[in-house]
Amino acid sequence: xxxxxxxxxPATSHADSVSSPVSAPAAAIQAAARAALKSVEVIPKPxxxxxxxxxxxxxxxxxxxxxxxxxxxxxxxxxxxGGAIVIGLAPNIQPATSVASRxxxxxxxxxxxxxxxxxxxxxxxLRVERxxxxxxxxxxxxxxxxxxxxxxSSGDLPQGNLTFEQIDEDAFWAGNWGTERVSYLxxxxxxxxxxxxxxxxxxxxxxxxxxxxxxxxxxxxxYASIGWGGLYMPPGLASVPPQSIAVSLDPFLPPLPPETxxx
Numbered sequence: 001x002x003x004x005x006x007x008x009x010p011a012t013s014h015a016d017s018v019s020s021p022v023s024a025p026a027a028a029i030q031a032a033a034r035a036a037l038k039s040v041e042v043i044p045k046p047x048x049x050x051x052x053x054x055x056x057x058x059x060x061x062x063x064x065x066x067x068x069x070x071x072x073x074x075x076x077x078x079x080x081x082g083g084a085i086v087i088g089l090a091p092n093i094q095p096a097t098s099v100a101s102r103x104x105x106x107x108x109x110x111x112x113x114x115x116x117x118x119x120x121x122x123x124x125x126l127r128v129e130r131x132x133x134x135x136x137x138x139x140x141x142x143x144x145x146x147x148x149x150x151x152x153s154s155g156d157l158p159q160g161n162l163t164f165e166q167i168d169e170d171a172f173w174a175g176n177w178g179t180e181r182v183s184y185l186x187x188x189x190x191x192x193x194x195x196x197x198x199x200x201x202x203x204x205x206x207x208x209x210x211x212x213x214x215x216x217x218x219x220x221x222x223y224a225s226i227g228w229g230g231l232y233m234p235p236g237l238a239s240v241p242p243q244s245i246a247v248s249l250d251p252f253l254p255p256l257p258p259e260t261x262x263x
Contacts, residue, residue: 111243111246112256113246113255114242114246114249114253116257117173117253118211118226118228119228119229120173121209121231122228122229122231123229124175126208126209127175128179134180134197134205134207135198136199137208139197140197141234143162143195144212146162147164151216157184162182163180163181164181164183164184165178165184166184166186167183167185169252172185172194175209177195183195185252187251189216190248190251192212192213192249192252193210193214194209195210196209196210197210208232210225210234212224213248213249215248224239225237225238225239226241227239227241
């Protein structure tokens with residue numbers, strides 16, 4: 001028995017001697033790791049500063065408003081300036097309906113002026129200086145043809161045997177046209193003509209008052225007699241009432257009487 005124990009003992013010692021070199025390094029590593037973990041200091045999470053504890057939502061909103069304040073002030077100034085400009089321009093700003101009504105009123109005034117002017121002219125007594133020298137009405141057509149031909153070729157009224165005399169507006173509307181001549185008013189490419197002639201047989205002539213208008217339209221001169229009470233309309237020539245060409249006659253028409261002018 002003793003011999004058996006002696007034999008087993010060396011085996012056990014040999015096993016311990018083999019295992020010791022293998023486990024020692026592992027134990028050392030574990031010990032070093034535990035020591036490293038113990039040496040690491042846990043840094044606590046920093047808490048809020050004292051002044052941060054005093055900041056509320058109201059402070060934040062106030063700070064944002066302070067940043068926006070310059071822009072708000074600038075916008076308010078722009079609104080004030082724009083309002084002042086609008087107030088200054090307000091008397092000159094009119095809606096489209098107001099402009100249209102003013103145009104209609106202007107046209108109505110021109111038509112009224114034309115009606116009154118030619119009505120007054122037609123009611124005037126004939127102021128014929130020398131009735132025996134009045135040309136017959138058939139010569140009116142010849143005068144118109146010669147006038148249109150001269151205007152088309154030279155842009156001027158004819159000269160020579162035909163006498164055209166420019167007079168002022170007061171003399172024209174008073175019927176002071178003389179005898180054996182054509183009196184006229186001129187404005188741009190528009191002429192207003194007036195003359196006396198006679199109708200009827202040579203032994204029983206009757207003086208008449210003739211008024212015509214000439215205007216350049218689309219590069220061509222056109223003529224029309226003014227047809228109204230007390231005015232003679234030569235046969236064979238175009239005629240129109242004064243209201244139909246009132247805008248063209250506007251530069252020649254006298255102003256409305258004060259009692260008919262709208263305030």
